[in-house]
Amino acid sequence: MSILKNTLLSLFFLIAPLIAPAQLLNDASAQQTILKALDHIYSLEFTESDALIRQLQTRYPQNPAAYILRATQLDIQHLPLAENKAATAQFVQAVEQGLQLSKRMLAKNEEDPEAIFFMLTCHSYMAMLYNNQGESLKAVGESKKAYSYLRDGFKLMEKNPDFYFTTGLYNYYVERYPIDHPIVRPFMVFFADGDIPLGIRQMDVATRKAVFMRPVANYYLAHLLMKHETSPARATVYTKYLVEKYPDNPLFAMSYAESLLLAGRYAEARPSVQRLKQMPNKLVPLAYHTFSGMLAEYLDKDDKEAAEYYNQSLKLPYNDPYTKEYLAFAYAGLARIAARANDATRARMYYKKALSIGEYKSLIREAKGYK
Numbered sequence: 001m002s003i004l005k006n007t008l009l010s011l012f013f014l015i016a017p018l019i020a021p022a023q024l025l026n027d028a029s030a031q032q033t034i035l036k037a038l039d040h041i042y043s044l045e046f047t048e049s050d051a052l053i054r055q056l057q058t059r060y061p062q063n064p065a066a067y068i069l070r071a072t073q074l075d076i077q078h079l080p081l082a083e084n085k086a087a088t089a090q091f092v093q094a095v096e097q098g099l100q101l102s103k104r105m106l107a108k109n110e111e112d113p114e115a116i117f118f119m120l121t122c123h124s125y126m127a128m129l130y131n132n133q134g135e136s137l138k139a140v141g142e143s144k145k146a147y148s149y150l151r152d153g154f155k156l157m158e159k160n161p162d163f164y165f166t167t168g169l170y171n172y173y174v175e176r177y178p179i180d181h182p183i184v185r186p187f188m189v190f191f192a193d194g195d196i197p198l199g200i201r202q203m204d205v206a207t208r209k210a211v212f213m214r215p216v217a218n219y220y221l222a223h224l225l226m227k228h229e230t231s232p233a234r235a236t237v238y239t240k241y242l243v244e245k246y247p248d249n250p251l252f253a254m255s256y257a258e259s260l261l262l263a264g265r266y267a268e269a270r271p272s273v274q275r276l277k278q279m280p281n282k283l284v285p286l287a288y289h290t291f292s293g294m295l296a297e298y299l300d301k302d303d304k305e306a307a308e309y310y311n312q313s314l315k316l317p318y319n320d321p322y323t324k325e326y327l328a329f330a331y332a333g334l335a336r337i338a339a340r341a342n343d344a345t346r347a348r349m350y351y352k353k354a355l356s357i358g359e360y361k362s363l364i365r366e367a368k369g370y371k
Contacts, residue, residue: 030056030059030060030065031211033052033055033056034052034056034065034069034212035211035212036052037049037052037053037056037069038069038072038212038215039245039246040052041069041072041073041076041077042076042215042245042246042249042252043246043248043249044076044077044248044249046073046077049069049073050073053066053069053070053073054066056069062101062104063101063105064097064098064099064101064102064105064118064122065118067094067095067097067098067101068094068095068098068118068121068122068125070090070094071091071094071095071098071125074087074090074091074094075091075125076249079250079251079281079283079322080132080282080283080319080321080322081129081132082129082132082133088129088133091125091129092126092129095122095125095126098118098121098122099119099122099123101118102115102118102119102122103119105118106119113156113159113160113163114160116149116152116153116156117149117153117160117162117163119145119146119149120146120149120150120153120166123142123143123145123146123149124142124146126138126139126142127139127142127143127146130142132320132321147191150166150167150170151192153166153167154167154170154192157202161205161206161209161210161211162206162210162211162212162213164202164203164205164206164209164210164213164217165202165203165206165210165213165216165217165220166213167199167202168198168199168200168201168202168203168204168205168206168217169199169203169220170194170199171194171195171196171198171199171202172194172196172199172200172203172224173194173199174188174191174192174193174194175193175194175195175196175199176196176224176228180228200221200224200229203217203220203221204217204221206221207221207238207241215242215245215246215252218238218239218241218242219238219242219251219252219255221235221238222235222236222238222239222242222255222259223235223255225238226258226259226262226360227325227359227360227361228361229361230360230361230362232258232259232260232261232262232263233263235259235262235263236256236259236260236263236265239252239255239256239258239259239260240256242255242256243255243256243272247275248279250276250279250281250283250284251283251322253272253275253276253279253284254276254283254284254287254322254323256272257269257272257273257275257276257287257291258287258291258326260272261273261291261294261295261298262362264298266294266295266298266299267299269291269295270295270299273288273291273292273295276288276291283319283322283323285316286313286316286317286318286323286326286327287323287326289309289310289312289313289316289330290309290310290313290326290327290329290330290333291326292309293305293306293307293308293309293310293313293330293333294306294329294333296309297333297336297337303337303340303341306333306337307333307334307337309330310330310331310333310334310337311330311334313326313327313330314327314330314331324357324358324359325357325358325359325360325363327357328353328354328355328357328358328359328360328363329354329358329363331350331351331353331354331357331358332350332351332354332358332363332366332367334346334350335347335348335349335350335351335354335367335370338350339370347370348370351366351367351370352367354367355367355368
C-alpha cells in the first residue's frame, strides 16, 4: 500500500499547487476577469483579486471558477497553507463548494472539458493538502479520484491547451518515478504509459500556449529540469519569465535565484538573492541563507563566510514541499568546505546528511561521488 500510495502522490500532489481554473464558458470577458484575478494572486495583490473573485461569483453563481480562484488565493496568501488552520478551513470550504458545482456541470455533460478540469483541480488540491498535513490515506483517495479526470484530459488538449500541462506532467512523472524508485515498477501496471521527452515538450507547449496554466507550467517545468534533468540553464528561461511577470512572488523569486546559481551564473544571481532578503514570507530565510552561502563559496571564494551562512541555514526550519532541498544544499556546501580543509570525516558526515533529505540528481551524484 505504501508503495502505491507514494506513487500516486508523486503524480498528483505536484499538479495542485498554483493550479488555476480552465476556460469559463465561452465568455471572453469572464476569461479576462479570471486572468486578471490570477495575475493579482500571483503578484500578492489580494485586495484586487478579492474584488474580481466576488465579481465573478456574482455573474456566474453556478460556476466553480470563483471558488477555485478563492482556494488558489488562500494557498498563495498563506503559504505554506498547511501551517495555518484558519486558512486551511477556508481553503477546504472553497474547494468543496467548487467540487459540488463541478459535479453539477459534469452531470449535465460528462464530456465537458471545463467540468473535467475543475474536477481534476479540486481533487488535486485536496490531495496536496492532505499530503502536506500527513493524512496519507485521504491523500491517496483524492489522488485516485483525480486520476480519472487526468486521463480524460489526454484527449482534450486541442480543445483546451491548459491540458498540455497536466498531460505533460503525467507523461513525465509516470516514467521518471519508477526510474528513481525501481521498487515501484510492478505497481505501475495501474497507470497508462508515459513518455519523458514528450512530457517535457507538452509542458513546454503549456508554458507558451496555456491560458490559465502558463505560470504553473513554467514553475514545474523549471523545477523538474533542475531536480531530475540537471539542466538549470534551460530552467532559467522559465524562471526568468515568472520573476519578471511576478517579481514579488516568493516561490518564483526563490526558483529564479536557484536556477541561476545551479547554472553557475553567480554574478547574475547576487541581486536576486539580495531581493529575497526583503521578502517577508516564512519560507524565504532558509533559501536566502543557503543561496548566500553558495555565492560566498563559488563567487567570492570565501569558505569562512560561506560556512557561516550554511550553518545559519541548518538552524532554520524547512518546509518539505518547498525548501527541503535548500537544507540539503547547505549540508553539501559544508561538505565541500570540509573536503577542502582535508577533513574527510566531517565531509562524509555532511554529505550523508545531504543525501538523507536531498533529491536533486546533481546533489546525489556529488555526495555519492565523494570518497
